[in-house]
Amino acid sequence: MQVYLDNNATTMCDPKVVEAMLPFFSEQYGNPNSLHKFGSSTHPALMNAINQTYKAINASDNDDIVFTSCATESNNWVLQSVWIDHVLNGDKNHIVTTEVEHPSILSTCKFLEEQGVKVTYLPVNEEGVVEAHTVKSFITDKTALVSVMWASNETGMINPIKEIGEICKEKGVLFHTDGVQAVGKIPVDLQDVHVDFLSFSAHKFHGPKGIGGLYIKDSQELSPLMHGGEQMGGRRSGTLNVPYIIGMGKALELATENIEETMAKIRAKRDRLEDALLELSDTFTVGNRDNRTPNTILISIKGVEGEGMLWDLNNGEIGASTGSACASEDLEANTVMLAIGADNELAHTGIRLSLSRFTTDAEVDYVISHFKNAVARLRGISSSFAKQAPTKGGEVQEC
Numbered sequence: 568m569q570v571y572l573d574n575n576a577t578t579m580c581d582p583k584v585v586e587a588m589l590p591f592f593s594e595q596y597g598n599p600n601s602l603h604k605f606g607s608s609t610h611p612a613l614m615n616a617i618n619q620t621y622k623a624i625n626a627s628d629n630d631d632i633v634f635t636s637c638a639t640e641s642n643n644w645v646l647q648s649v650w651i652d653h654v655l656n657g658d659k660n661h662i663v664t665t666e667v668e669h670p671s672i673l674s675t676c677k678f679l680e681e682q683g684v685k686v687t688y689l690p691v692n693e694e695g696v697v698e699a700h701t702v703k704s705f706i707t708d709k710t711a712l713v714s715v716m717w718a719s720n721e722t723g724m725i726n727p728i729k730e731i732g733e734i735c736k737e738k739g740v741l742f743h744t745d746g747v748q749a750v751g752k753i754p755v756d757l758q759d760v761h762v763d764f765l766s767f768s769a770h771k772f773h774g775p776k777g778i779g780g781l782y783i784k785d786s787q788e789l790s791p792l793m794h795g796g797e798q799m800g801g802r803r804s805g806t807l808n809v810p811y812i813i814g815m816g817k818a819l820e821l822a823t824e825n826i827e828e829t830m831a832k833i834r835a836k837r838d839r840l841e842d843a844l845l846e847l848s849d850t851f852t853v854g855n856r857d858n859r860t861p862n863t864i865l866i867s868i869k870g871v872e873g874e875g876m877l878w879d880l881n882n883g884e885i886g887a888s889t890g891s892a893c894a895s896e897d898l899e900a901n902t903v904m905l906a907i908g909a910d911n912e913l914a915h916t917g918i919r920l921s922l923s924r925f926t927t928d929a930e931v932d933y934v935i936s937h938f939k940n941a942v943a944r945l946r947g948i949s950s951s952f953a954k955q956a957p958t959k960g961g962e963v964q965e966c
């Protein structure tokens with residue numbers, strides 16, 4: 568049995584999404600900006616996809632949604648253009664973000680620091696969540712932007728975005744949220760939550776890789792990163808990726824049409840899996856389930872290196888990760904586990920399991936069985952663990 572439990576890295580394209588996309592590769596393949604029928608024949612489906620996208624996040628007609636190639640582009644666009652508009656051409660010089668953002672935020676902030684921008688990387692609490700009062704305390708009159716992810720790709724933990732948005736609105740500071748792990752997974756209602764910018768990416772909610780978007784509140788000014796061609800009203804030049812935009816729209820419709828019911832079904836499987844794995848001695852999972860995306864588990868297994876566990880799971884045809892795929896090449900400790908206070912040894916034991924609406928009960932049963940056997944195998948050969956007698960209480964005593 569093959570079981571895919573790395574849906575926070577990317578998801579399978581829903582077959583219904585593929586079906587919606589197909590006609591726009593070799594039948595209705597015109598450039599939407601062309602004046603002839605080959606181009607204009609794509610417009611009805613494009614408009615439908617745009618409407619599906621607006622509906623999925625409850626954006627208003629006054630707002631802009633600009634299609635990008637991915638959330639990494641969307642994140643880079645917001646950070647670099649706020650720098651251009653409000654630092655280089657304004658009187659601001661400060662950005663507030665968190666220690667646990669995705670590399671596309673953290674690396675871009677590092678680049679901006681090299682250009683002289685002051686960046687505050689806020690700590691997270693023991694649950695991996697940034698607290699709204701902490702954000703408030705670091706905003707100054709020189710702050711150009713606050714950027715806090717809606718939900719963590721590593722832990723699934725959900726940040727207090729509504730509170731932070733109210734603080735930023737009150738202080739007159741622009742607010743960006745990286746919504747990649749929220750859109751299509753939990754309710755995102757931008758008439759209820761104040762954000763100026765929101766990044767999202769289709770391959771996180773069973774759409775195609777290579778298409779994402781940036782929500783821009785009230786269609787406010789934001790210098791373009793991509794010039795030439797004037798598509799999207801000049802906000803993001805480049806020929807529109809018609810099949811992928813249509814695929815993203817369909818994926819959003821499928822992901823959000825009964826989102827509460829879908830979340831409940833995924834959470835039931837996740838909780839059953841998490842409860843079973845926590846029966847193993849000296850394990851813990853990060854974060855309160857009630858404040859976590861319904862599909863994610865970040866579990867620490869004392870005495871078992873994350874990479875070794877991944878290898879064993881992979882041998883059992885189970886796909887998981889030690890954290891963000893972007894960081895999977897390096898054998899560094901999980902940065903989020905370090906940020907919540909785990910020591911370096913423990914931070915190397917994290918395994919991220921992320922389910923989807925396609926995960927079955929039979930797959931969960933298989934993973935439970937294989938995971939427990941793998942832990943027993945790996946602990947049996949672990950020098951650091953073998954000497955210790957695991958206890959129910961989790962406090963392991965020297966033999």
Ligand SMILES: Cc1ncc(COP(=O)(O)O)c(CN[C@@H](CS)C(=O)O)c1O
Nearest residue numbers: 576637638639669720747768891892893
């Ligand atoms: C919160 C967050 N923000 C941005 C991205 C990047 O999305 P792209 O569309 O691939 O550019 C991701 C993708 N995180 C994957 C791959 S690194 C993970 O394994 O966690 C994300 O989770």
